[in-house]
Amino acid sequence: MYGVTVTELIKKMSLKNILPEIDTDKVVLAHPDVNRPALQLAGFFDHFDRERVQIIGYVEQEYIKTLDPETKMERYDRLLCSDIPCVLYSRGQMPDEDMQNLCYHYQVPCLVSEKSTSELMAEVIRWLKVKLAPCISIHGVLVDVYGEGVLIMGESGIGKSEAALELIKRGHRLVTDDVVEIHKVSDETLVGRAPDITKHFIELRGIGIIDVKALFGVESVKDSQNIDMVIKLEDWDKDREYDRLGLEDQYTEFLGNKVVCHNIPIRPGRNLAIIVESAAVNHRQKKMGYNAAKELYNRVQANLGLGAPSSL
Amino acid sequence: MLKKNVTIGLTSGLEVRPVAMLVQIASQYDSRIYVESGNARVNAKSIMGMMTLGMGAGETLVVSAEGDDEEAAMDEIEKYLVGTK
Structure with missing residues (x-):
């Protein structure tokens, strides 16, 4: 308690x-x-x-x-x-x-x-x-990308820390690597922070521990961040269906709060950082009221119903 | 899934080097391995996670393993923590 x-x-x-x-x-x-x-x-x-x-x-x-x-x-x-x-x-x-x-x-x-x-x-x-907010500790990486709190999850060794590092180099901020303490502040808000011991540190396989704050400066780290979306990285499985449209949001749950979740298959050569960046900015746009998938849907429907000219 | 209480027998407790060693051992197996102590539950394959546990010699933690090679994994981890290896 x-x-x-x-x-x-x-x-x-x-x-x-x-x-x-x-x-x-x-x-x-x-x-x-x-x-x-x-x-x-x-x-x-x-x-x-x-x-x-x-x-x-x-x-x-x-x-x-x-x-x-x-x-x-x-x-x-x-x-x-x-x-x-x-x-x-x-x-x-x-x-x-x-x-x-x-x-x-x-x-x-x-x-x-x-x-x-x-x-x-x-x-x-x-x-x-x-x-007194309920709190759990999970395995993942939390980064602030364009102001959106993105929690990257996935098995050990799948490339979470590498994705985080690339994001930091692109000007985003690291909240915590490997261990995320999630506090349920309200029924809508989850706040993530780092345990004091590993704060601002990243572990990179083959290099070891690096201190992000010392290497990349104060602008590359953040102490706590609301969690707005989750990205789950997994090995590409050709039998599994991945979201191709994004018309409906999928969710995952922490401490009873729902958070938007994307399952992203990885394969050598896929640039993870840019995918995470796009997911974050797309999520932001959705919050502002524009959904690209819906827009495409509307165009297709209009095209069918009205026989709109193809030169649209 | 296997679950076991293990008392740390390493004289220095879970210091930086022993933790790195333990993570190495856990990483050799495909099973999902977790270590629990009090409120915290961390992935045994994550160096940073294991560092946050901060447990000394004589303290007890719960190790759990799930997967095809869970028995072998549990065995090796227990041996290492107890200090017989």
Whole structure:
């Protein structure tokens, strides 16, 4: 299971820690969401999302002020004994003394942010989503070609790294060679990055490891990139059918997200880099609303239906 | 498909040279060979992948092989990792 510590949250969001005595390294956030405990403070604890960051905004704070001291203590106690990860006050509001004492008693970190509540919520959720995104590591090469993230896959030794090198020489950017860490940031977006150990390195059979950043400069590498399409390289198999038109997209799946996928047969003499480049730019054109295969289809149909002159 | 837990017996663990050696061994076979440890699953024929594992002596990983020569592949890899070869 993935997790981030409250210490990281404090650092990232520049929060003020009211009770620095509490060890925030041990408190792990595993849920990419927040809760505003307004209903809980009003005494309703059914379906309480206790594992989330509890954000107390202006409304909650004002409501607490209307409670008599006994009720307030009882609600605070119930909230804090529920094993919540932390209490976070927005707008620079200071937690009252009872809250601080109870937080200390239950060892719950108590934090304050200067940001407005909705801004803080959006920031925390966005950051947690990225940090806690499901992640897998796969075998492949990720390059940024004309701004499209192209993931090249295929068996060991088929020429992925060589294709990447050629693409780099043509002015495209390498994200990672051999191992791609894929993070599912949302239902639509997959982000790929390199493991720290092998970042910016390529292995070429017969030469060994080369450092792309040192050899070709900063402009030839990139730290992370959305994955827009997948290219699967495979040995040419004459019995298999390969896409000749491109009228329908084929997809492959990572972590439940669909990505456009092209199976490309390789044979000696086929220039892989230029094929990858064309696939990327064609994908881009499709996204912009023009599909060459459809255009050809339309022309053929028009030719049949209307008997259009061949001098078209 | 074969799957096996192997404990690393190489005294230096999976350092750069032993990794290169292991990849050499794996590459001699046609089978698909993977090494797993924790969340990571990497192709045993990929040098860069194996480098990211960063495992020391005494740690255990899962080796899996699938293909016509899976038994021979598994055998050799296990021998190498355990340190008897």
